[in-house]
Amino acid sequence: MTVTSPRTPAVASADQLSTAAEHTGPLRVGLLGCGVVGSQVARMILSRSDDVRARVGRPVELAGIAVAHPDRPRARLPQDLFTADAHALAARDDIDIVVEVIGGIDPAYELIMTAIEHGSSVVTANKALLAAHGHEIYAAADAHGVDVYYEAAVAGAIPIVRPLRESLVGDEIRRVMGIVNGTTNYILDKMTTEGVSFDRALSEAQRLGYAESDPTADVEGYDAAAKAAILASLAFHTRVRGTQVHREGITGITPEDIQAAQGMGCVIKLLAICEMEPEGVSVRVHPALVPQEHPLAGIRGANNAIFVEAREAGHLMFMGPGAGGSPTASAVMGDLVTVARNRARGVAGPPQAIFGDVPVASMGTVHTRFQLSIQVSDRPGILSQVASIFAKHGVSLQTVQQSALEGAGKEDGWSATLRMVVHETRESDFEACLAELAGSPIVNGEPRFIRVEGM
Numbered sequence: 268m269t270v271t272s273p274r275t276p277a278v279a280s281a282d283q284l285s286t287a288a289e290h291t292g293p294l295r296v297g298l299l300g301c302g303v304v305g306s307q308v309a310r311m312i313l314s315r316s317d318d319v320r321a322r323v324g325r326p327v328e329l330a331g332i333a334v335a336h337p338d339r340p341r342a343r344l345p346q347d348l349f350t351a352d353a354h355a356l357a358a359r360d361d362i363d364i365v366v367e368v369i370g371g372i373d374p375a376y377e378l379i380m381t382a383i384e385h386g387s388s389v390v391t392a393n394k395a396l397l398a399a400h401g402h403e404i405y406a407a408a409d410a411h412g413v414d415v416y417y418e419a420a421v422a423g424a425i426p427i428v429r430p431l432r433e434s435l436v437g438d439e440i441r442r443v444m445g446i447v448n449g450t451t452n453y454i455l456d457k458m459t460t461e462g463v464s465f466d467r468a469l470s471e472a473q474r475l476g477y478a479e480s481d482p483t484a485d486v487e488g489y490d491a492a493a494k495a496a497i498l499a500s501l502a503f504h505t506r507v508r509g510t511q512v513h514r515e516g517i518t519g520i521t522p523e524d525i526q527a528a529q530g531m532g533c534v535i536k537l538l539a540i541c542e543m544e545p546e547g548v549s550v551r552v553h554p555a556l557v558p559q560e561h562p563l564a565g566i567r568g569a570n571n572a573i574f575v576e577a578r579e580a581g582h583l584m585f586m587g588p589g590a591g592g593s594p595t596a597s598a599v600m601g602d603l604v605t606v607a608r609n610r611a612r613g614v615a616g617p618p619q620a621i622f623g624d625v626p627v628a629s630m631g632t633v634h635t636r637f638q639l640s641i642q643v644s645d646r647p648g649i650l651s652q653v654a655s656i657f658a659k660h661g662v663s664l665q666t667v668q669q670s671a672l673e674g675a676g677k678e679d680g681w682s683a684t685l686r687m688v689v690h691e692t693r694e695s696d697f698e699a700c701l702a703e704l705a706g707s708p709i710v711n712g713e714p715r716f717i718r719v720e721g722m
């Protein structure tokens with residue numbers, strides 16, 4: 268009787284892998300995409316071929332490059348490698364490893380599945396695709412006994428996928444909290460250090476190439492949500508999709524919010540937070556106040572950083588460039604060398620270990636702290652009326668600061684701003700408290716709030 272493990276290839280790839288082990292000839296790479304990242308990957312494969320050969324034990328050869336516009340001139344890359352037919356390149360039986368750096372879902376999903384079905388291992392930097400279809404891709408790779416590596420998909424050059432997938436796999440991860448979008452970190456940092464508006468900081472980010480002409484994916488938190496889904500899946504060994512992540516962007520952050528944060532000894536960061544709650548995995552992306560002494564508060568410009576809390580290892584911090592052609596290509600090359608080594612030895616790397624189906628906790632069940640500001644009139648008894656609304660919803664006040672109101676609202680008799688920090692509370696209780704404050708005649712307009720993390 269033959270006992271098959273879940274990693275036993277279902278089709279021809281077992282033969283291909285064992286045959287590969289006997290060979291000493293080159294391992295052949297099909298590169299899908301040759302833009303910001305792909306052009307740097309191509310450059311590194313060609314210019315670092317001796318080092319790569321020494322590290323892998325066999326030459327690694329660039330066999331073809333698929334792009335949308337094959338006739339566009341590409342500096343220092345052999346024109347005869349280019350093709351417009353990505354599907355044919357992904358399906359070539361003489362290709363060992365397909366590197367996908369096209370981005371998006373369509374046609375990347377189809378191309379990666381085709382490559383896997385033809386026995387190729389895959390390296391990708393595509394967070395949007397993995398957050399939407401990662402689990403189908405990992406299952407197909409397992410079934411065909413090939414590798415799927417994606418270090419560059421979460422935080423560019425920063426090694427975080429491999430540490431979660433391999434180094435920390437024997438520990439218990441309690442929380443992963445990170446700055447995983449460089450564009451929004453650049454904007455918030457600029458607003459903090461120069462006091463400029465969101466719009467001004469965004470224009471500067473666009474001028475410097477940190478933000479796209481359509482910045483929605485970054486500033487509305489979609490990019491960070493896709494990365495959070497990948498991080499949560501890895502940290503908690505369960506399936507989380509990008510659409511299950513609670514997401515808020517930074518477009519509503521004002522210079523006044525930044526100033527108020529500084530007054531509290533904090534900075535505002537867009538955070539991706541993954542943690543295990545009693546109700547399931549909580550995965551969220553939103554702006555938050557972070558105390559200035561927290562390691563994430565010091566992350567400047569377009570850098571990324573990820574703070575991991577593990578039961579045995581304690582607190583670990585990973586930081587560096589989260590994007591850019593060369594830094595991202597470095598992570599892709601790390602995966603390429605690893606996958607090539609596996610192919611050269613006729614093995615596949617460790618399985619994904621994403622096996623669970625833990626529910627994703629709704630935002631209402633999350634426990635966190637908040638900072639809240641409301642406009643009130645400076646009359647005796649107002650503070651106790653506000654406090655009684657908090658008490659009714661079981662929300663406990665940690666600090667209250669009153670300041671004279673400036674600007675809009677003053678002429679109508681609203682004379683004070685109350686800025687309060689509440690102790691850790693269940694989000695649904697805080698929301699109920701917020702709704703009652705918003706409807707109360709003692710409060711002018713909508714209360715403003717922001718979550719507080721890392722205190």
Ligand SMILES: NC(=O)c1ccc[n+]([C@@H]2O[C@H](COP(=O)([O-])OP(=O)(O)OC[C@H]3O[C@@H](n4cnc5c(N)ncnc54)[C@H](OP(=O)(O)O)[C@@H]3O)[C@@H](O)[C@H]2O)c1
Pocket residue numbers: 299300301302303304305333334335336337339351353367368369370371374392393394395419420423589590591592595
């Ligand atoms: N840029 C970064 O800093 C960064 C950081 C981390 C991760 N990533 C990820 O890396 C991936 C690539 O990003 P990028 O910035 O390098 O993108 P990009 O500059 O827009 O490059 C995309 C490439 O894909 C090619 N392409 C588009 N549609 C195609 C099709 N149907 N068939 C074949 N080729 C096609 C384009 O061809 P043409 O050249 O002919 O137009 C181009 O070479 C994305 O998943 C992204 O999320 C990027």
